[in-house]
Amino acid sequence: MGENVLKQLEGIVGPANVSNEEFDLISYSNDWGYDGPKLADYIVTPGCTEEVSEVMKLANATKTPVTLRGGGTTTTGSSLPRQGGIVMDINRMHKIYGIDEDAMTVTMDAGTTVYEAITYIEKRGWKIPPKPKFGSGVSVAGWASFNGVGAGSCVHGRVTDFLAGVEVVLPTGEIVNTGSRSMKGVTQQFCRYQGTGCDLTGLFLNTFGTMGVMTKITWSLYRKPEALGIVGYGFDTPEDMQAGVRILKEARICYGINLYDDEIADICGLPKTAPWVVHQFSEGYQEEVDFRIKKGKEIMAKSGIKTCREIEAIPFWWGVEGMTSRLQPSMRTTCVGGFHPIGTTAAVMHAYNDVGIKHNLRRGMVWWIVNHYANVFPIFVYNDETELDTVIQAATDLREAWSKLGCTPDFPGPNPDITHWITPEYLGFYKKVKMALDPNHIMHRGMSPIVEY
Amino acid sequence: MAFDLSEKHHRLIWNCQTCAGCQRGPQNPFGPTGPTPDRICPSYDKYRRLAYSAQGRLLVAKNLLDGKMELSDKFVESFYECTLCGACAPERMTRAGCCMQRAQPEIFRDLRADIVKMGKGPTEPYKKIGKAIKETGNRFGFAADKSKRTKWAEGMNIKEKADIVFFAGCVASYRKKEIAQSTAKILQKAGVDFAIIGDDEKCCGNPLVNSGQYDDFEAVVKHNINAIKKAGAKKVVTSCACCYSVLKNRYPEVAGDLGFEVVHSTALFAELIEEGKIKPEKSISGKLTMQDPCNMTRNDVSEGTNVPEPRKIINSIPGVEFVEMEGNGMYTWCCGRNPVETPDLALNSATRRLEDADAVGADTIVTSCSFCDWSISKAIKSTRSDKKSTDITVLLAESLGL
Structure with a gap:
């Protein structure tokens, strides 16, 4: 790569939409995760599909790595150019x-x-x-x-x-x-x-x-539905919360189910309404919503779950990103999200708690139910750059503990290589597909799962 | 090289989580009245690269403070392509707040000041304006003998001493004299005892402080405060949001307790209407919308409490149909502010505002800032738009038959 590539890129997208200036490269060197800084050689901002196509042809011919960037709101490091090359920012295309x-x-x-x-x-x-x-x-x-x-x-x-x-x-x-x-x-x-x-x-x-x-x-x-209804339920133990979620899910009355603990509420400045909180969301026509909310309350009241009670509804709309943006100053967080069956919710929580205690980290969790499984967003809070190593170790420990419980990682967090957790057969299959599509291995080289050819 | 002024922000800059919340997409998707506007940063909207957003600028600032990169001319140019409108963080740790505690404008100002001290800035237009202010007391460089600052007040019989001083500002004194004249006429009509500081009034210093020319700003602050005190003022009224903001928010940083209160003319006029001292009677037809100046909303210590006053004034005018644009109050979209300093950015930003007005069917954009009016008027001319831009004082004066 060199002047020639720069000139050709300028020819495709126009000089104003390519840069190799240090300050531009630095501004793209981090995303919301913790894997940066990683520097590209060029920032390219194409304005249409045809320009993207020409850039890709050039990158393929010159075997230049290409990393895509949208909002850069991922915590996985997947917006970062691990092996230099081009960062293609797609944000000029927004029609x-x-x-x-x-x-x-x-x-x-x-x-x-x-x-x-x-x-x-x-x-x-x-x-x-x-x-x-x-x-x-x-x-x-x-x-x-x-x-x-x-x-x-x-x-x-x-x-x-x-x-x-x-x-x-x-x-x-x-x-x-x-x-x-x-x-x-x-x-x-x-x-x-x-x-x-x-x-x-x-x-x-x-x-x-x-x-x-x-x-x-x-x-x-x-x-757009006519109405949205929300009701909150509080629990004293993760086991009771798990049982409550299971009942709500099976009742098929919820548009959404959201769970969180009082630690995350505290970190994010929400009132603590119960140690464990579940929200039922129902939408549709007003009568339908009224019925579903009423039914939810009835079912939970009759559930026999010892610590279950109705509480003020304070839904936690946002996931991990929302949490971080609402944190108090001087706090930073990392997230090691994943998916797990609803039936392992309490076990997932206990494993997370154990890791937090071991590393002396402040922590809090939030979940959303997706289809019939749970998507968990646990965070670890830290206050100084020097604590990042501890956080990364905690994330690694947590992933190990959760894999033993049968969870699958979603947001790999500060250590984005999930190759270790993938079966060799699946990795081989993935590599074959990747090689067929991307023969010169230019797309996001070094991104997990890592395959080299 | 030393980043003496920026260094105090070093820890806070680290706190930026690079969440992209300062570029576009609503800052609060779950606001009580629905999502806040999609457009956030005028600079990012124009250039569409991260180095032109608060997040990118903070990341570069961190690298500069960490000694990991050299200051380059191209970075300096890009760094001045920001109006310091504060849209990158309008809410202080509320439901969808930002960990930067709304400090971005202050950080950027201080970094610009460091750049100036290193001799690497400001950019040429700011340099020229700084020189003009230093030599002539106004941002346009009009020499006193060629165009007197107080020419707008000729024949109006305005006093030199009173409890209330009207600070007209450069744009209303030279370019948009009707704003200064309307303000004075309204005050006279209401029987308000006021004075002007005459040719002793110098530019408020907004371009100086925003471009990091702190030493020259300090000189202007001291001069203006002396002149205002000499006139015996207990209260200073401005009709320009930029003058208002600098006098109210930046002057105390240099001079401590000013010894006088700073108010925007809209607050005073709304009060006068409420007390029945003035009554807009002449009907004005048209569909009007309000351009809230950044400096009277999120950039002001009042934190949006002075948003209702201009609306009270407009709604008191017979015949007016008022409609809100997307992005108002604390979430207002910056007009672009600096048609001379950053003309491309200003044109893009103000043109966006014309589109917003068009989207709600407004034919006239009313504002309470001379710079908003200037910037939007220039965009109307450049784009040959059929929209009109007017200052709220001019509108009120018209309805009062002045």
Whole structure:
């Protein structure tokens, strides 16, 4: 790489949209995680799909690593250029192409923020299934890259479950539409799964930008419901909370279920209403919501769970990012999120507590129920850069402890390499797919799971 | 090189979690009245690179303070492409607050001051304005014999001493004289005993303090305070939000207790309307919207408590239809403020405001800051927009038949 690459990049996106100035590189050297600083050689901000395609062709020809960046709100370090090269910031691409009322979808450029999109669709009387629960800068492509969850994931699943298709630029530069637009002559992106073979959309989802550059995203929508109801339940032990969540989930009356402990409430300045808190969210027509809330209260009252009681509803909308942004000054946190069956909630909590005690770290947890499992966001708080090593060790210990309980990691936290936890067979399979798509291994080189070829 | 002034922020800068909350996307997606506006940072909105956002600037600042990078001319240029509007952190540790405790503008000002001390800044336009203020007392460099500061007041018979002093500011004195004249006429109509400090009034110093030219700012502060005290003022009224903010918030940092109160004319006028001392009677037709100046909302110690006054005034005018733009009060979108210092940024930012006004069908943007009015007027001209921009004092004076 050198002047020649810089000149060619300038030729593609214009000189104002490429930089190798030190201050620009430094401004991209960290994300919300703790794996930085990592310096790129170039920052490139393309303005359209065609420019992305040309950049990818150049990168592929020159074997220049490419790392994608949306809002940079991940704690996994996956926005960071581990081996230099290009950081491609997609945020200049943020056009919303209108709602297709007929297909009940909205298509947006990859760099549109999720909330920008939500504001747009809600003004027009529509809604996406889950209500997101993270920082405001996250892009729609970033959300898809991490297969994000939200408050409504309890019934509607994750972002990829309401994603109708994507436009993607492959590592070799080809522009491809998946979903219904993979068919000749079809202009509406209304359905992700086709009779054309396997679900290739899925290749780009939840892969942290390692397989291609998503440039347009299409969401399926539904009409904004008339009402949302919330009720809070308090418990004295994690075992009782686990039992309560199980009952609520089985009752099929919740749009969302949110759990947290009083430690996280304290850290984030929320009132402590009970040692363990569960919120039931129900949405729909007003009568429907009233019924579901009433039913929830009845079921919980009759549940026989000793410490269960109704409490003031103070929902914790945000996930780990929300927690950190509301923390008191001088605190920083790290998160080692993951997924686990609802039945292991108490065990997960105890393991987390043990690790926190061992490393003498302040801690707090919040969960959202996704489909029939739990997504946990535990945090460790620290107050000084010198404590980071302790936090990283705690994160590693926690992942070990949780893997023994059968959990799967989601947010790998300050040590993002999850290769160690993946079976050799799956890793081999992953490598084959990756090699086929990205023959010169330019996309996000060094990102977990780590494969080299 | 030494970052003496910025060093005190070193620990706080570390606290920035690089959460992207200062760039775009609503700062509070779960606000009580729905999400706050998507656009946050005017600089990021224009340039779309992280180095043009508070997060990027803080990361670079940390590297500078840690001695890990050299100060470059290009960084300095980028660093001055910020209006210090404070949109990166409007709420102090509330539901969706920022760990930086709203300190970004202060940190950036201090870092600019360090850059100035090192001889690497400010940028040329700020340098020219600084020189003009030093030599002529006004940001435009008009020599006293060519264009007197108080020419706007000729024939108005305004006193030189009173309990209340009207501080007109540079823009209203030279470029938008109708603002100064309207303010004075309203005060006279209400029977308020007031004075001006005449040609003793110098630029409030806003461009100096914001560009880090602290020594020159200090000289201006001392001069203006002496002149105001000499006039016997217990209260200073300004009709420019930038003058208001600097006098109220920055002057005490240099001079301690000022010995006089600083108020914006909208607060006084709203009071006069409430007391029945003035009564807008002439009907003004049109759909109006309000551009809240950053310096009267989130950048002011009053923290938004003076947002209602301009609305009280507008709503007291017969015939007016008032509508709010997205992004108002504490979440106001910066006008771009500096048409001379950072013209591209100012044009982009003010044009966005025209789009916001258009989205709610407003034909006139009313503001209570000479710089907002200037910046938006320039954008109207550049984009050939059919919108109008007016200062609230001019509007009120018209309705009072003045």
